[in-house]
Amino acid sequence: MALAVTDGTPLFELAGAHEIFGVDRGLASPWYTLEVCGPRTAGVGGWLRARPEHGLDRLATASTVVVPAWRDLEEEPPGALIAALRAAHAAGARIVSLCTGAFVLAAAGLLDDRPATTHWAHTDLLAERHPRVRVRPDVLYVDDGTVLTSAGKAAGIDLCLHVVRVDHGAAVANAIARTLVVPPHRSGGQAQFVPAPVPATDDHVLADLMAWAGERLDQPLTVTDLARRANLSTRTLARHFAAVAGTSPLRWLLAQRVHRAQELLETTDASVEQIAARTGMGTATTLRRHVNRVLGLPPEAYRRTFHLTR
Structure with missing residues (x-):
């Protein structure tokens, strides 16, 4: 895995990616070998010398390339970086951009005719400059197979954890999230911007309800059940979910x-039918449909790939 650095790369996104991919916590083997690539004199965050280990030409040999935020949207990315990213993509690398790194990918033509996102404050500019990009302004990140893009700051962490989840499973990604004290999973389709900030603690209005529902996923809960438990109307409940979680009660x-099904597939030998019952999905057919839609794999294939005793 390669982390592409140029002079002036913002520190936050680079540090977040390095903390997730560059630290082997013994959770999975083999872990990523992260190489920092860029000009030898590159500075980071406006004051720190990055001292990259390799030049940008190294990107062409990486299986995954991470592009942090671009330093200045009024400047064109350097030709050497553009060429290196094109070479890496042509060689089959997975390309991951964080925040305004999407502008670098767009300049390289890697987002042409693809869905992509960036920080909400710059989505209009991305669409204006690169009309072939199918900009999605209201999501946290987009996984389009070999090209992945994220919104700003914390959403970059979400995308990095998503990559770990794809490569090593939910249990490993959740363990890293616990270490970093961040939410274990926020879906890429969740809204970037919600009417009120997402609470960092468990003292928000839905905390007790979410905990209560989480202990009863095997039961056929409805929005009416949730509203009754919270002593709210269904309309008021929907407003609170939109403000706190950025989604509707049923989607949440x-x-x-699905997250519970992931954990059970990874950590138990329960049958698909048993997991369907324990997660409240009713039938194996329903479980297979939702797991395949969200994870891109049927439950059996997901278990073969990520079961912790494999």
Whole structure:
């Protein structure tokens, strides 16, 4: 895995990617070998010397290339970086951009005719400059197979954890999230911007309800059940979910069921039918449909890939 650095690369996104991919916590083997690539004199964050280990030409040999935020949207990315990214993509590398790094990918033509996102404050500019990009302004990140883009700052962490989840499974990604004290999973389709900030603690209005529902995923819960438990109308409940979680009550509940199914597939030998019952999805057919839609694999294939005893 390669981390592409140029002079003036913002520090936050680079540091976040390095903390997730560059630290082997013994959670999976083999872990990533992260190489920092860029000009020898590159500075980071406006004051720190990065001292990259390799030049940008090294990107062409990486299996995954991470492009942090671009330093100045009024400047064109350097030709050497553009050429290196094109070479890496042509060689089959997975290209991951964080925040305004999407502008670098767009300048390289890697986002042409693809869905992509960036920080909400710059999505209009991305669409204006690069009309072939199918800009999605209201999501946290977009996984389009070999090219992945994220919104700003914290969403870059979400995308990095998503990459770990794809490569090593939910249990490993959740363990890293716990270490970093960040949410273990925020879906890429979640809204970037919600009417009120997402609470960092568990003292928000839905905390007790979410905990209560999480303990009853095996039951056929409805929005009416959730509203009754919270002593709210269904309309007020929907407003609170939009403000706190950036999604609807039913979408949140389904996401919790799929996450629980992931954990059970990874950590138990329960049958698909048993997992469907324990997650409230009812039938194996329903479980297979939702797991395949969210994870891109049927439950059996997901278990073969990520079961912790494999």
